[in-house]
Amino acid sequence: MKAHLSRRYLFSASHRLHSEAMSTEENQATYGKCNNPYGHGHNYVIEITVSGPVDAKTGMVCNLTDLDGFIEREVLARYDHENLNMLKEFAKDVPTTENLCIEIYEIVNRGFRHAHLERVRLEETMMNSFEYAG
Amino acid sequence: MVYLTRKAEFSASHYYHNPDFTPEENRRVFGRCNNPNGHGHNYTLEVTVKGEVDPRSGFVVDLKQLKEVMHREVLDAMDHRFLNKEVPEFLHRIPTTENIAIAIWQRLATKLDKARLHRVRVYETPDLFVDFYGEA
Numbered sequence: 001m002k003a004h005l006s007r008r009y010l011f012s013a014s015h016r017l018h019s020e021a022m023s024t025e026e027n028q029a030t031y032g033k034c035n036n037p038y039g040h041g042h043n044y045v046i047e048i049t050v051s052g053p054v055d056a057k058t059g060m061v062c063n064l065t066d067l068d069g070f071i072e073r074e075v076l077a078r079y080d081h082e083n084l085n086m087l088k089e090f091a092k093d094v095p096t097t098e099n100l101c102i103e104i105y106e107i108v109n110r111g112f113r114h115a116h117l118e119r120v121r122l123e124e125t126m127m128n129s130f131e132y133a134g
Numbered sequence: 135m136v137y138l139t140r141k142a143e144f145s146a147s148h149y150y151h152n153p154d155f156t157p158e159e160n161r162r163v164f165g166r167c168n169n170p171n172g173h174g175h176n177y178t179l180e181v182t183v184k185g186e187v188d189p190r191s192g193f194v195v196d197l198k199q200l201k202e203v204m205h206r207e208v209l210d211a212m213d214h215r216f217l218n219k220e221v222p223e224f225l226h227r228i229p230t231t232e233n234i235a236i237a238i239w240q241r242l243a244t245k246l247d248k249a250r251l252h253r254v255r256v257y258e259t260p261d262l263f264v265d266f267y268g269e270a
Contacts, residue, residue: 007262
């Protein structure tokens with residue numbers, strides 16, 4: 001039988017929302033306080049949902065140690081306590097939580113082989129979150 | 135169609151062990167969860183039902199009835215129990231969160247009057263949960 005497994009991970013990072021395609025005034029009008037040139041930070045929560053048949057031998061969709069290990073190596077080690085604007089994936093794209101959510105989805109979808117990735121949900125604060133399912 | 139979700143909490147102990155595995159395999163696959171003396175969690179259960187809103191009552195489902203069914207079928211059986219030893223489904227099936235969600239679905243699916251079961255979500259901790267939609 002098919003089940004969905006979701007796991008939440010915490011990381012902290014800084015960013016600045018600023019688009020080279022916009023004038024100074026447009027950037028300020030669009031991004032408001034998030035356009036502060038010195039940046040600011042968040043405690044992000046990633047919620048990864050994977051799915052698959054429950055293995056009759058283990059009772060699991062996938063072993064959590066595989067998922068935890070993958071996310072630690074490929075996602076948390078990359079983003080935790082970093083300035084997102086300094087990373088190559090955000091050299092051109094603005095590190096909005098939408099774009100970060102898509103990046104994390106692509107990393108997991110490309111590399112995690114133990115279960116099917118259903119969606120990535122990314123909380124920027126307790127009040128806002130973003131979901132990407134491909 | 136309207137969806138309604140009711141929550142409940144239960145606390146239980148369990149351990150993970152497959153008698154077909156060697157002791158080394160059990161330890162490798164299940165790690166600390168393989169401790170035969172068991173360990174425990176505060177589980178949160180979310181049961182989501184769906185249906186049309188009854189024009190006379192304005193309800194999708196009688197919440198009192200849903201609460202009673204959840205208590206009778208799930209909490210009475212699992213709350214403050216050692217799942218491996220006291221819950222029939224887990225005498226020969228490992229009580230992972232996946233299998234707990236499936237067992238709860240099977241206990242509830244035929245017991246609801248008007249509304250249809252949509253999803254059973256079981257949180258083992260706030261950072262780990264399983265959804266089961268009755269899919270084969």
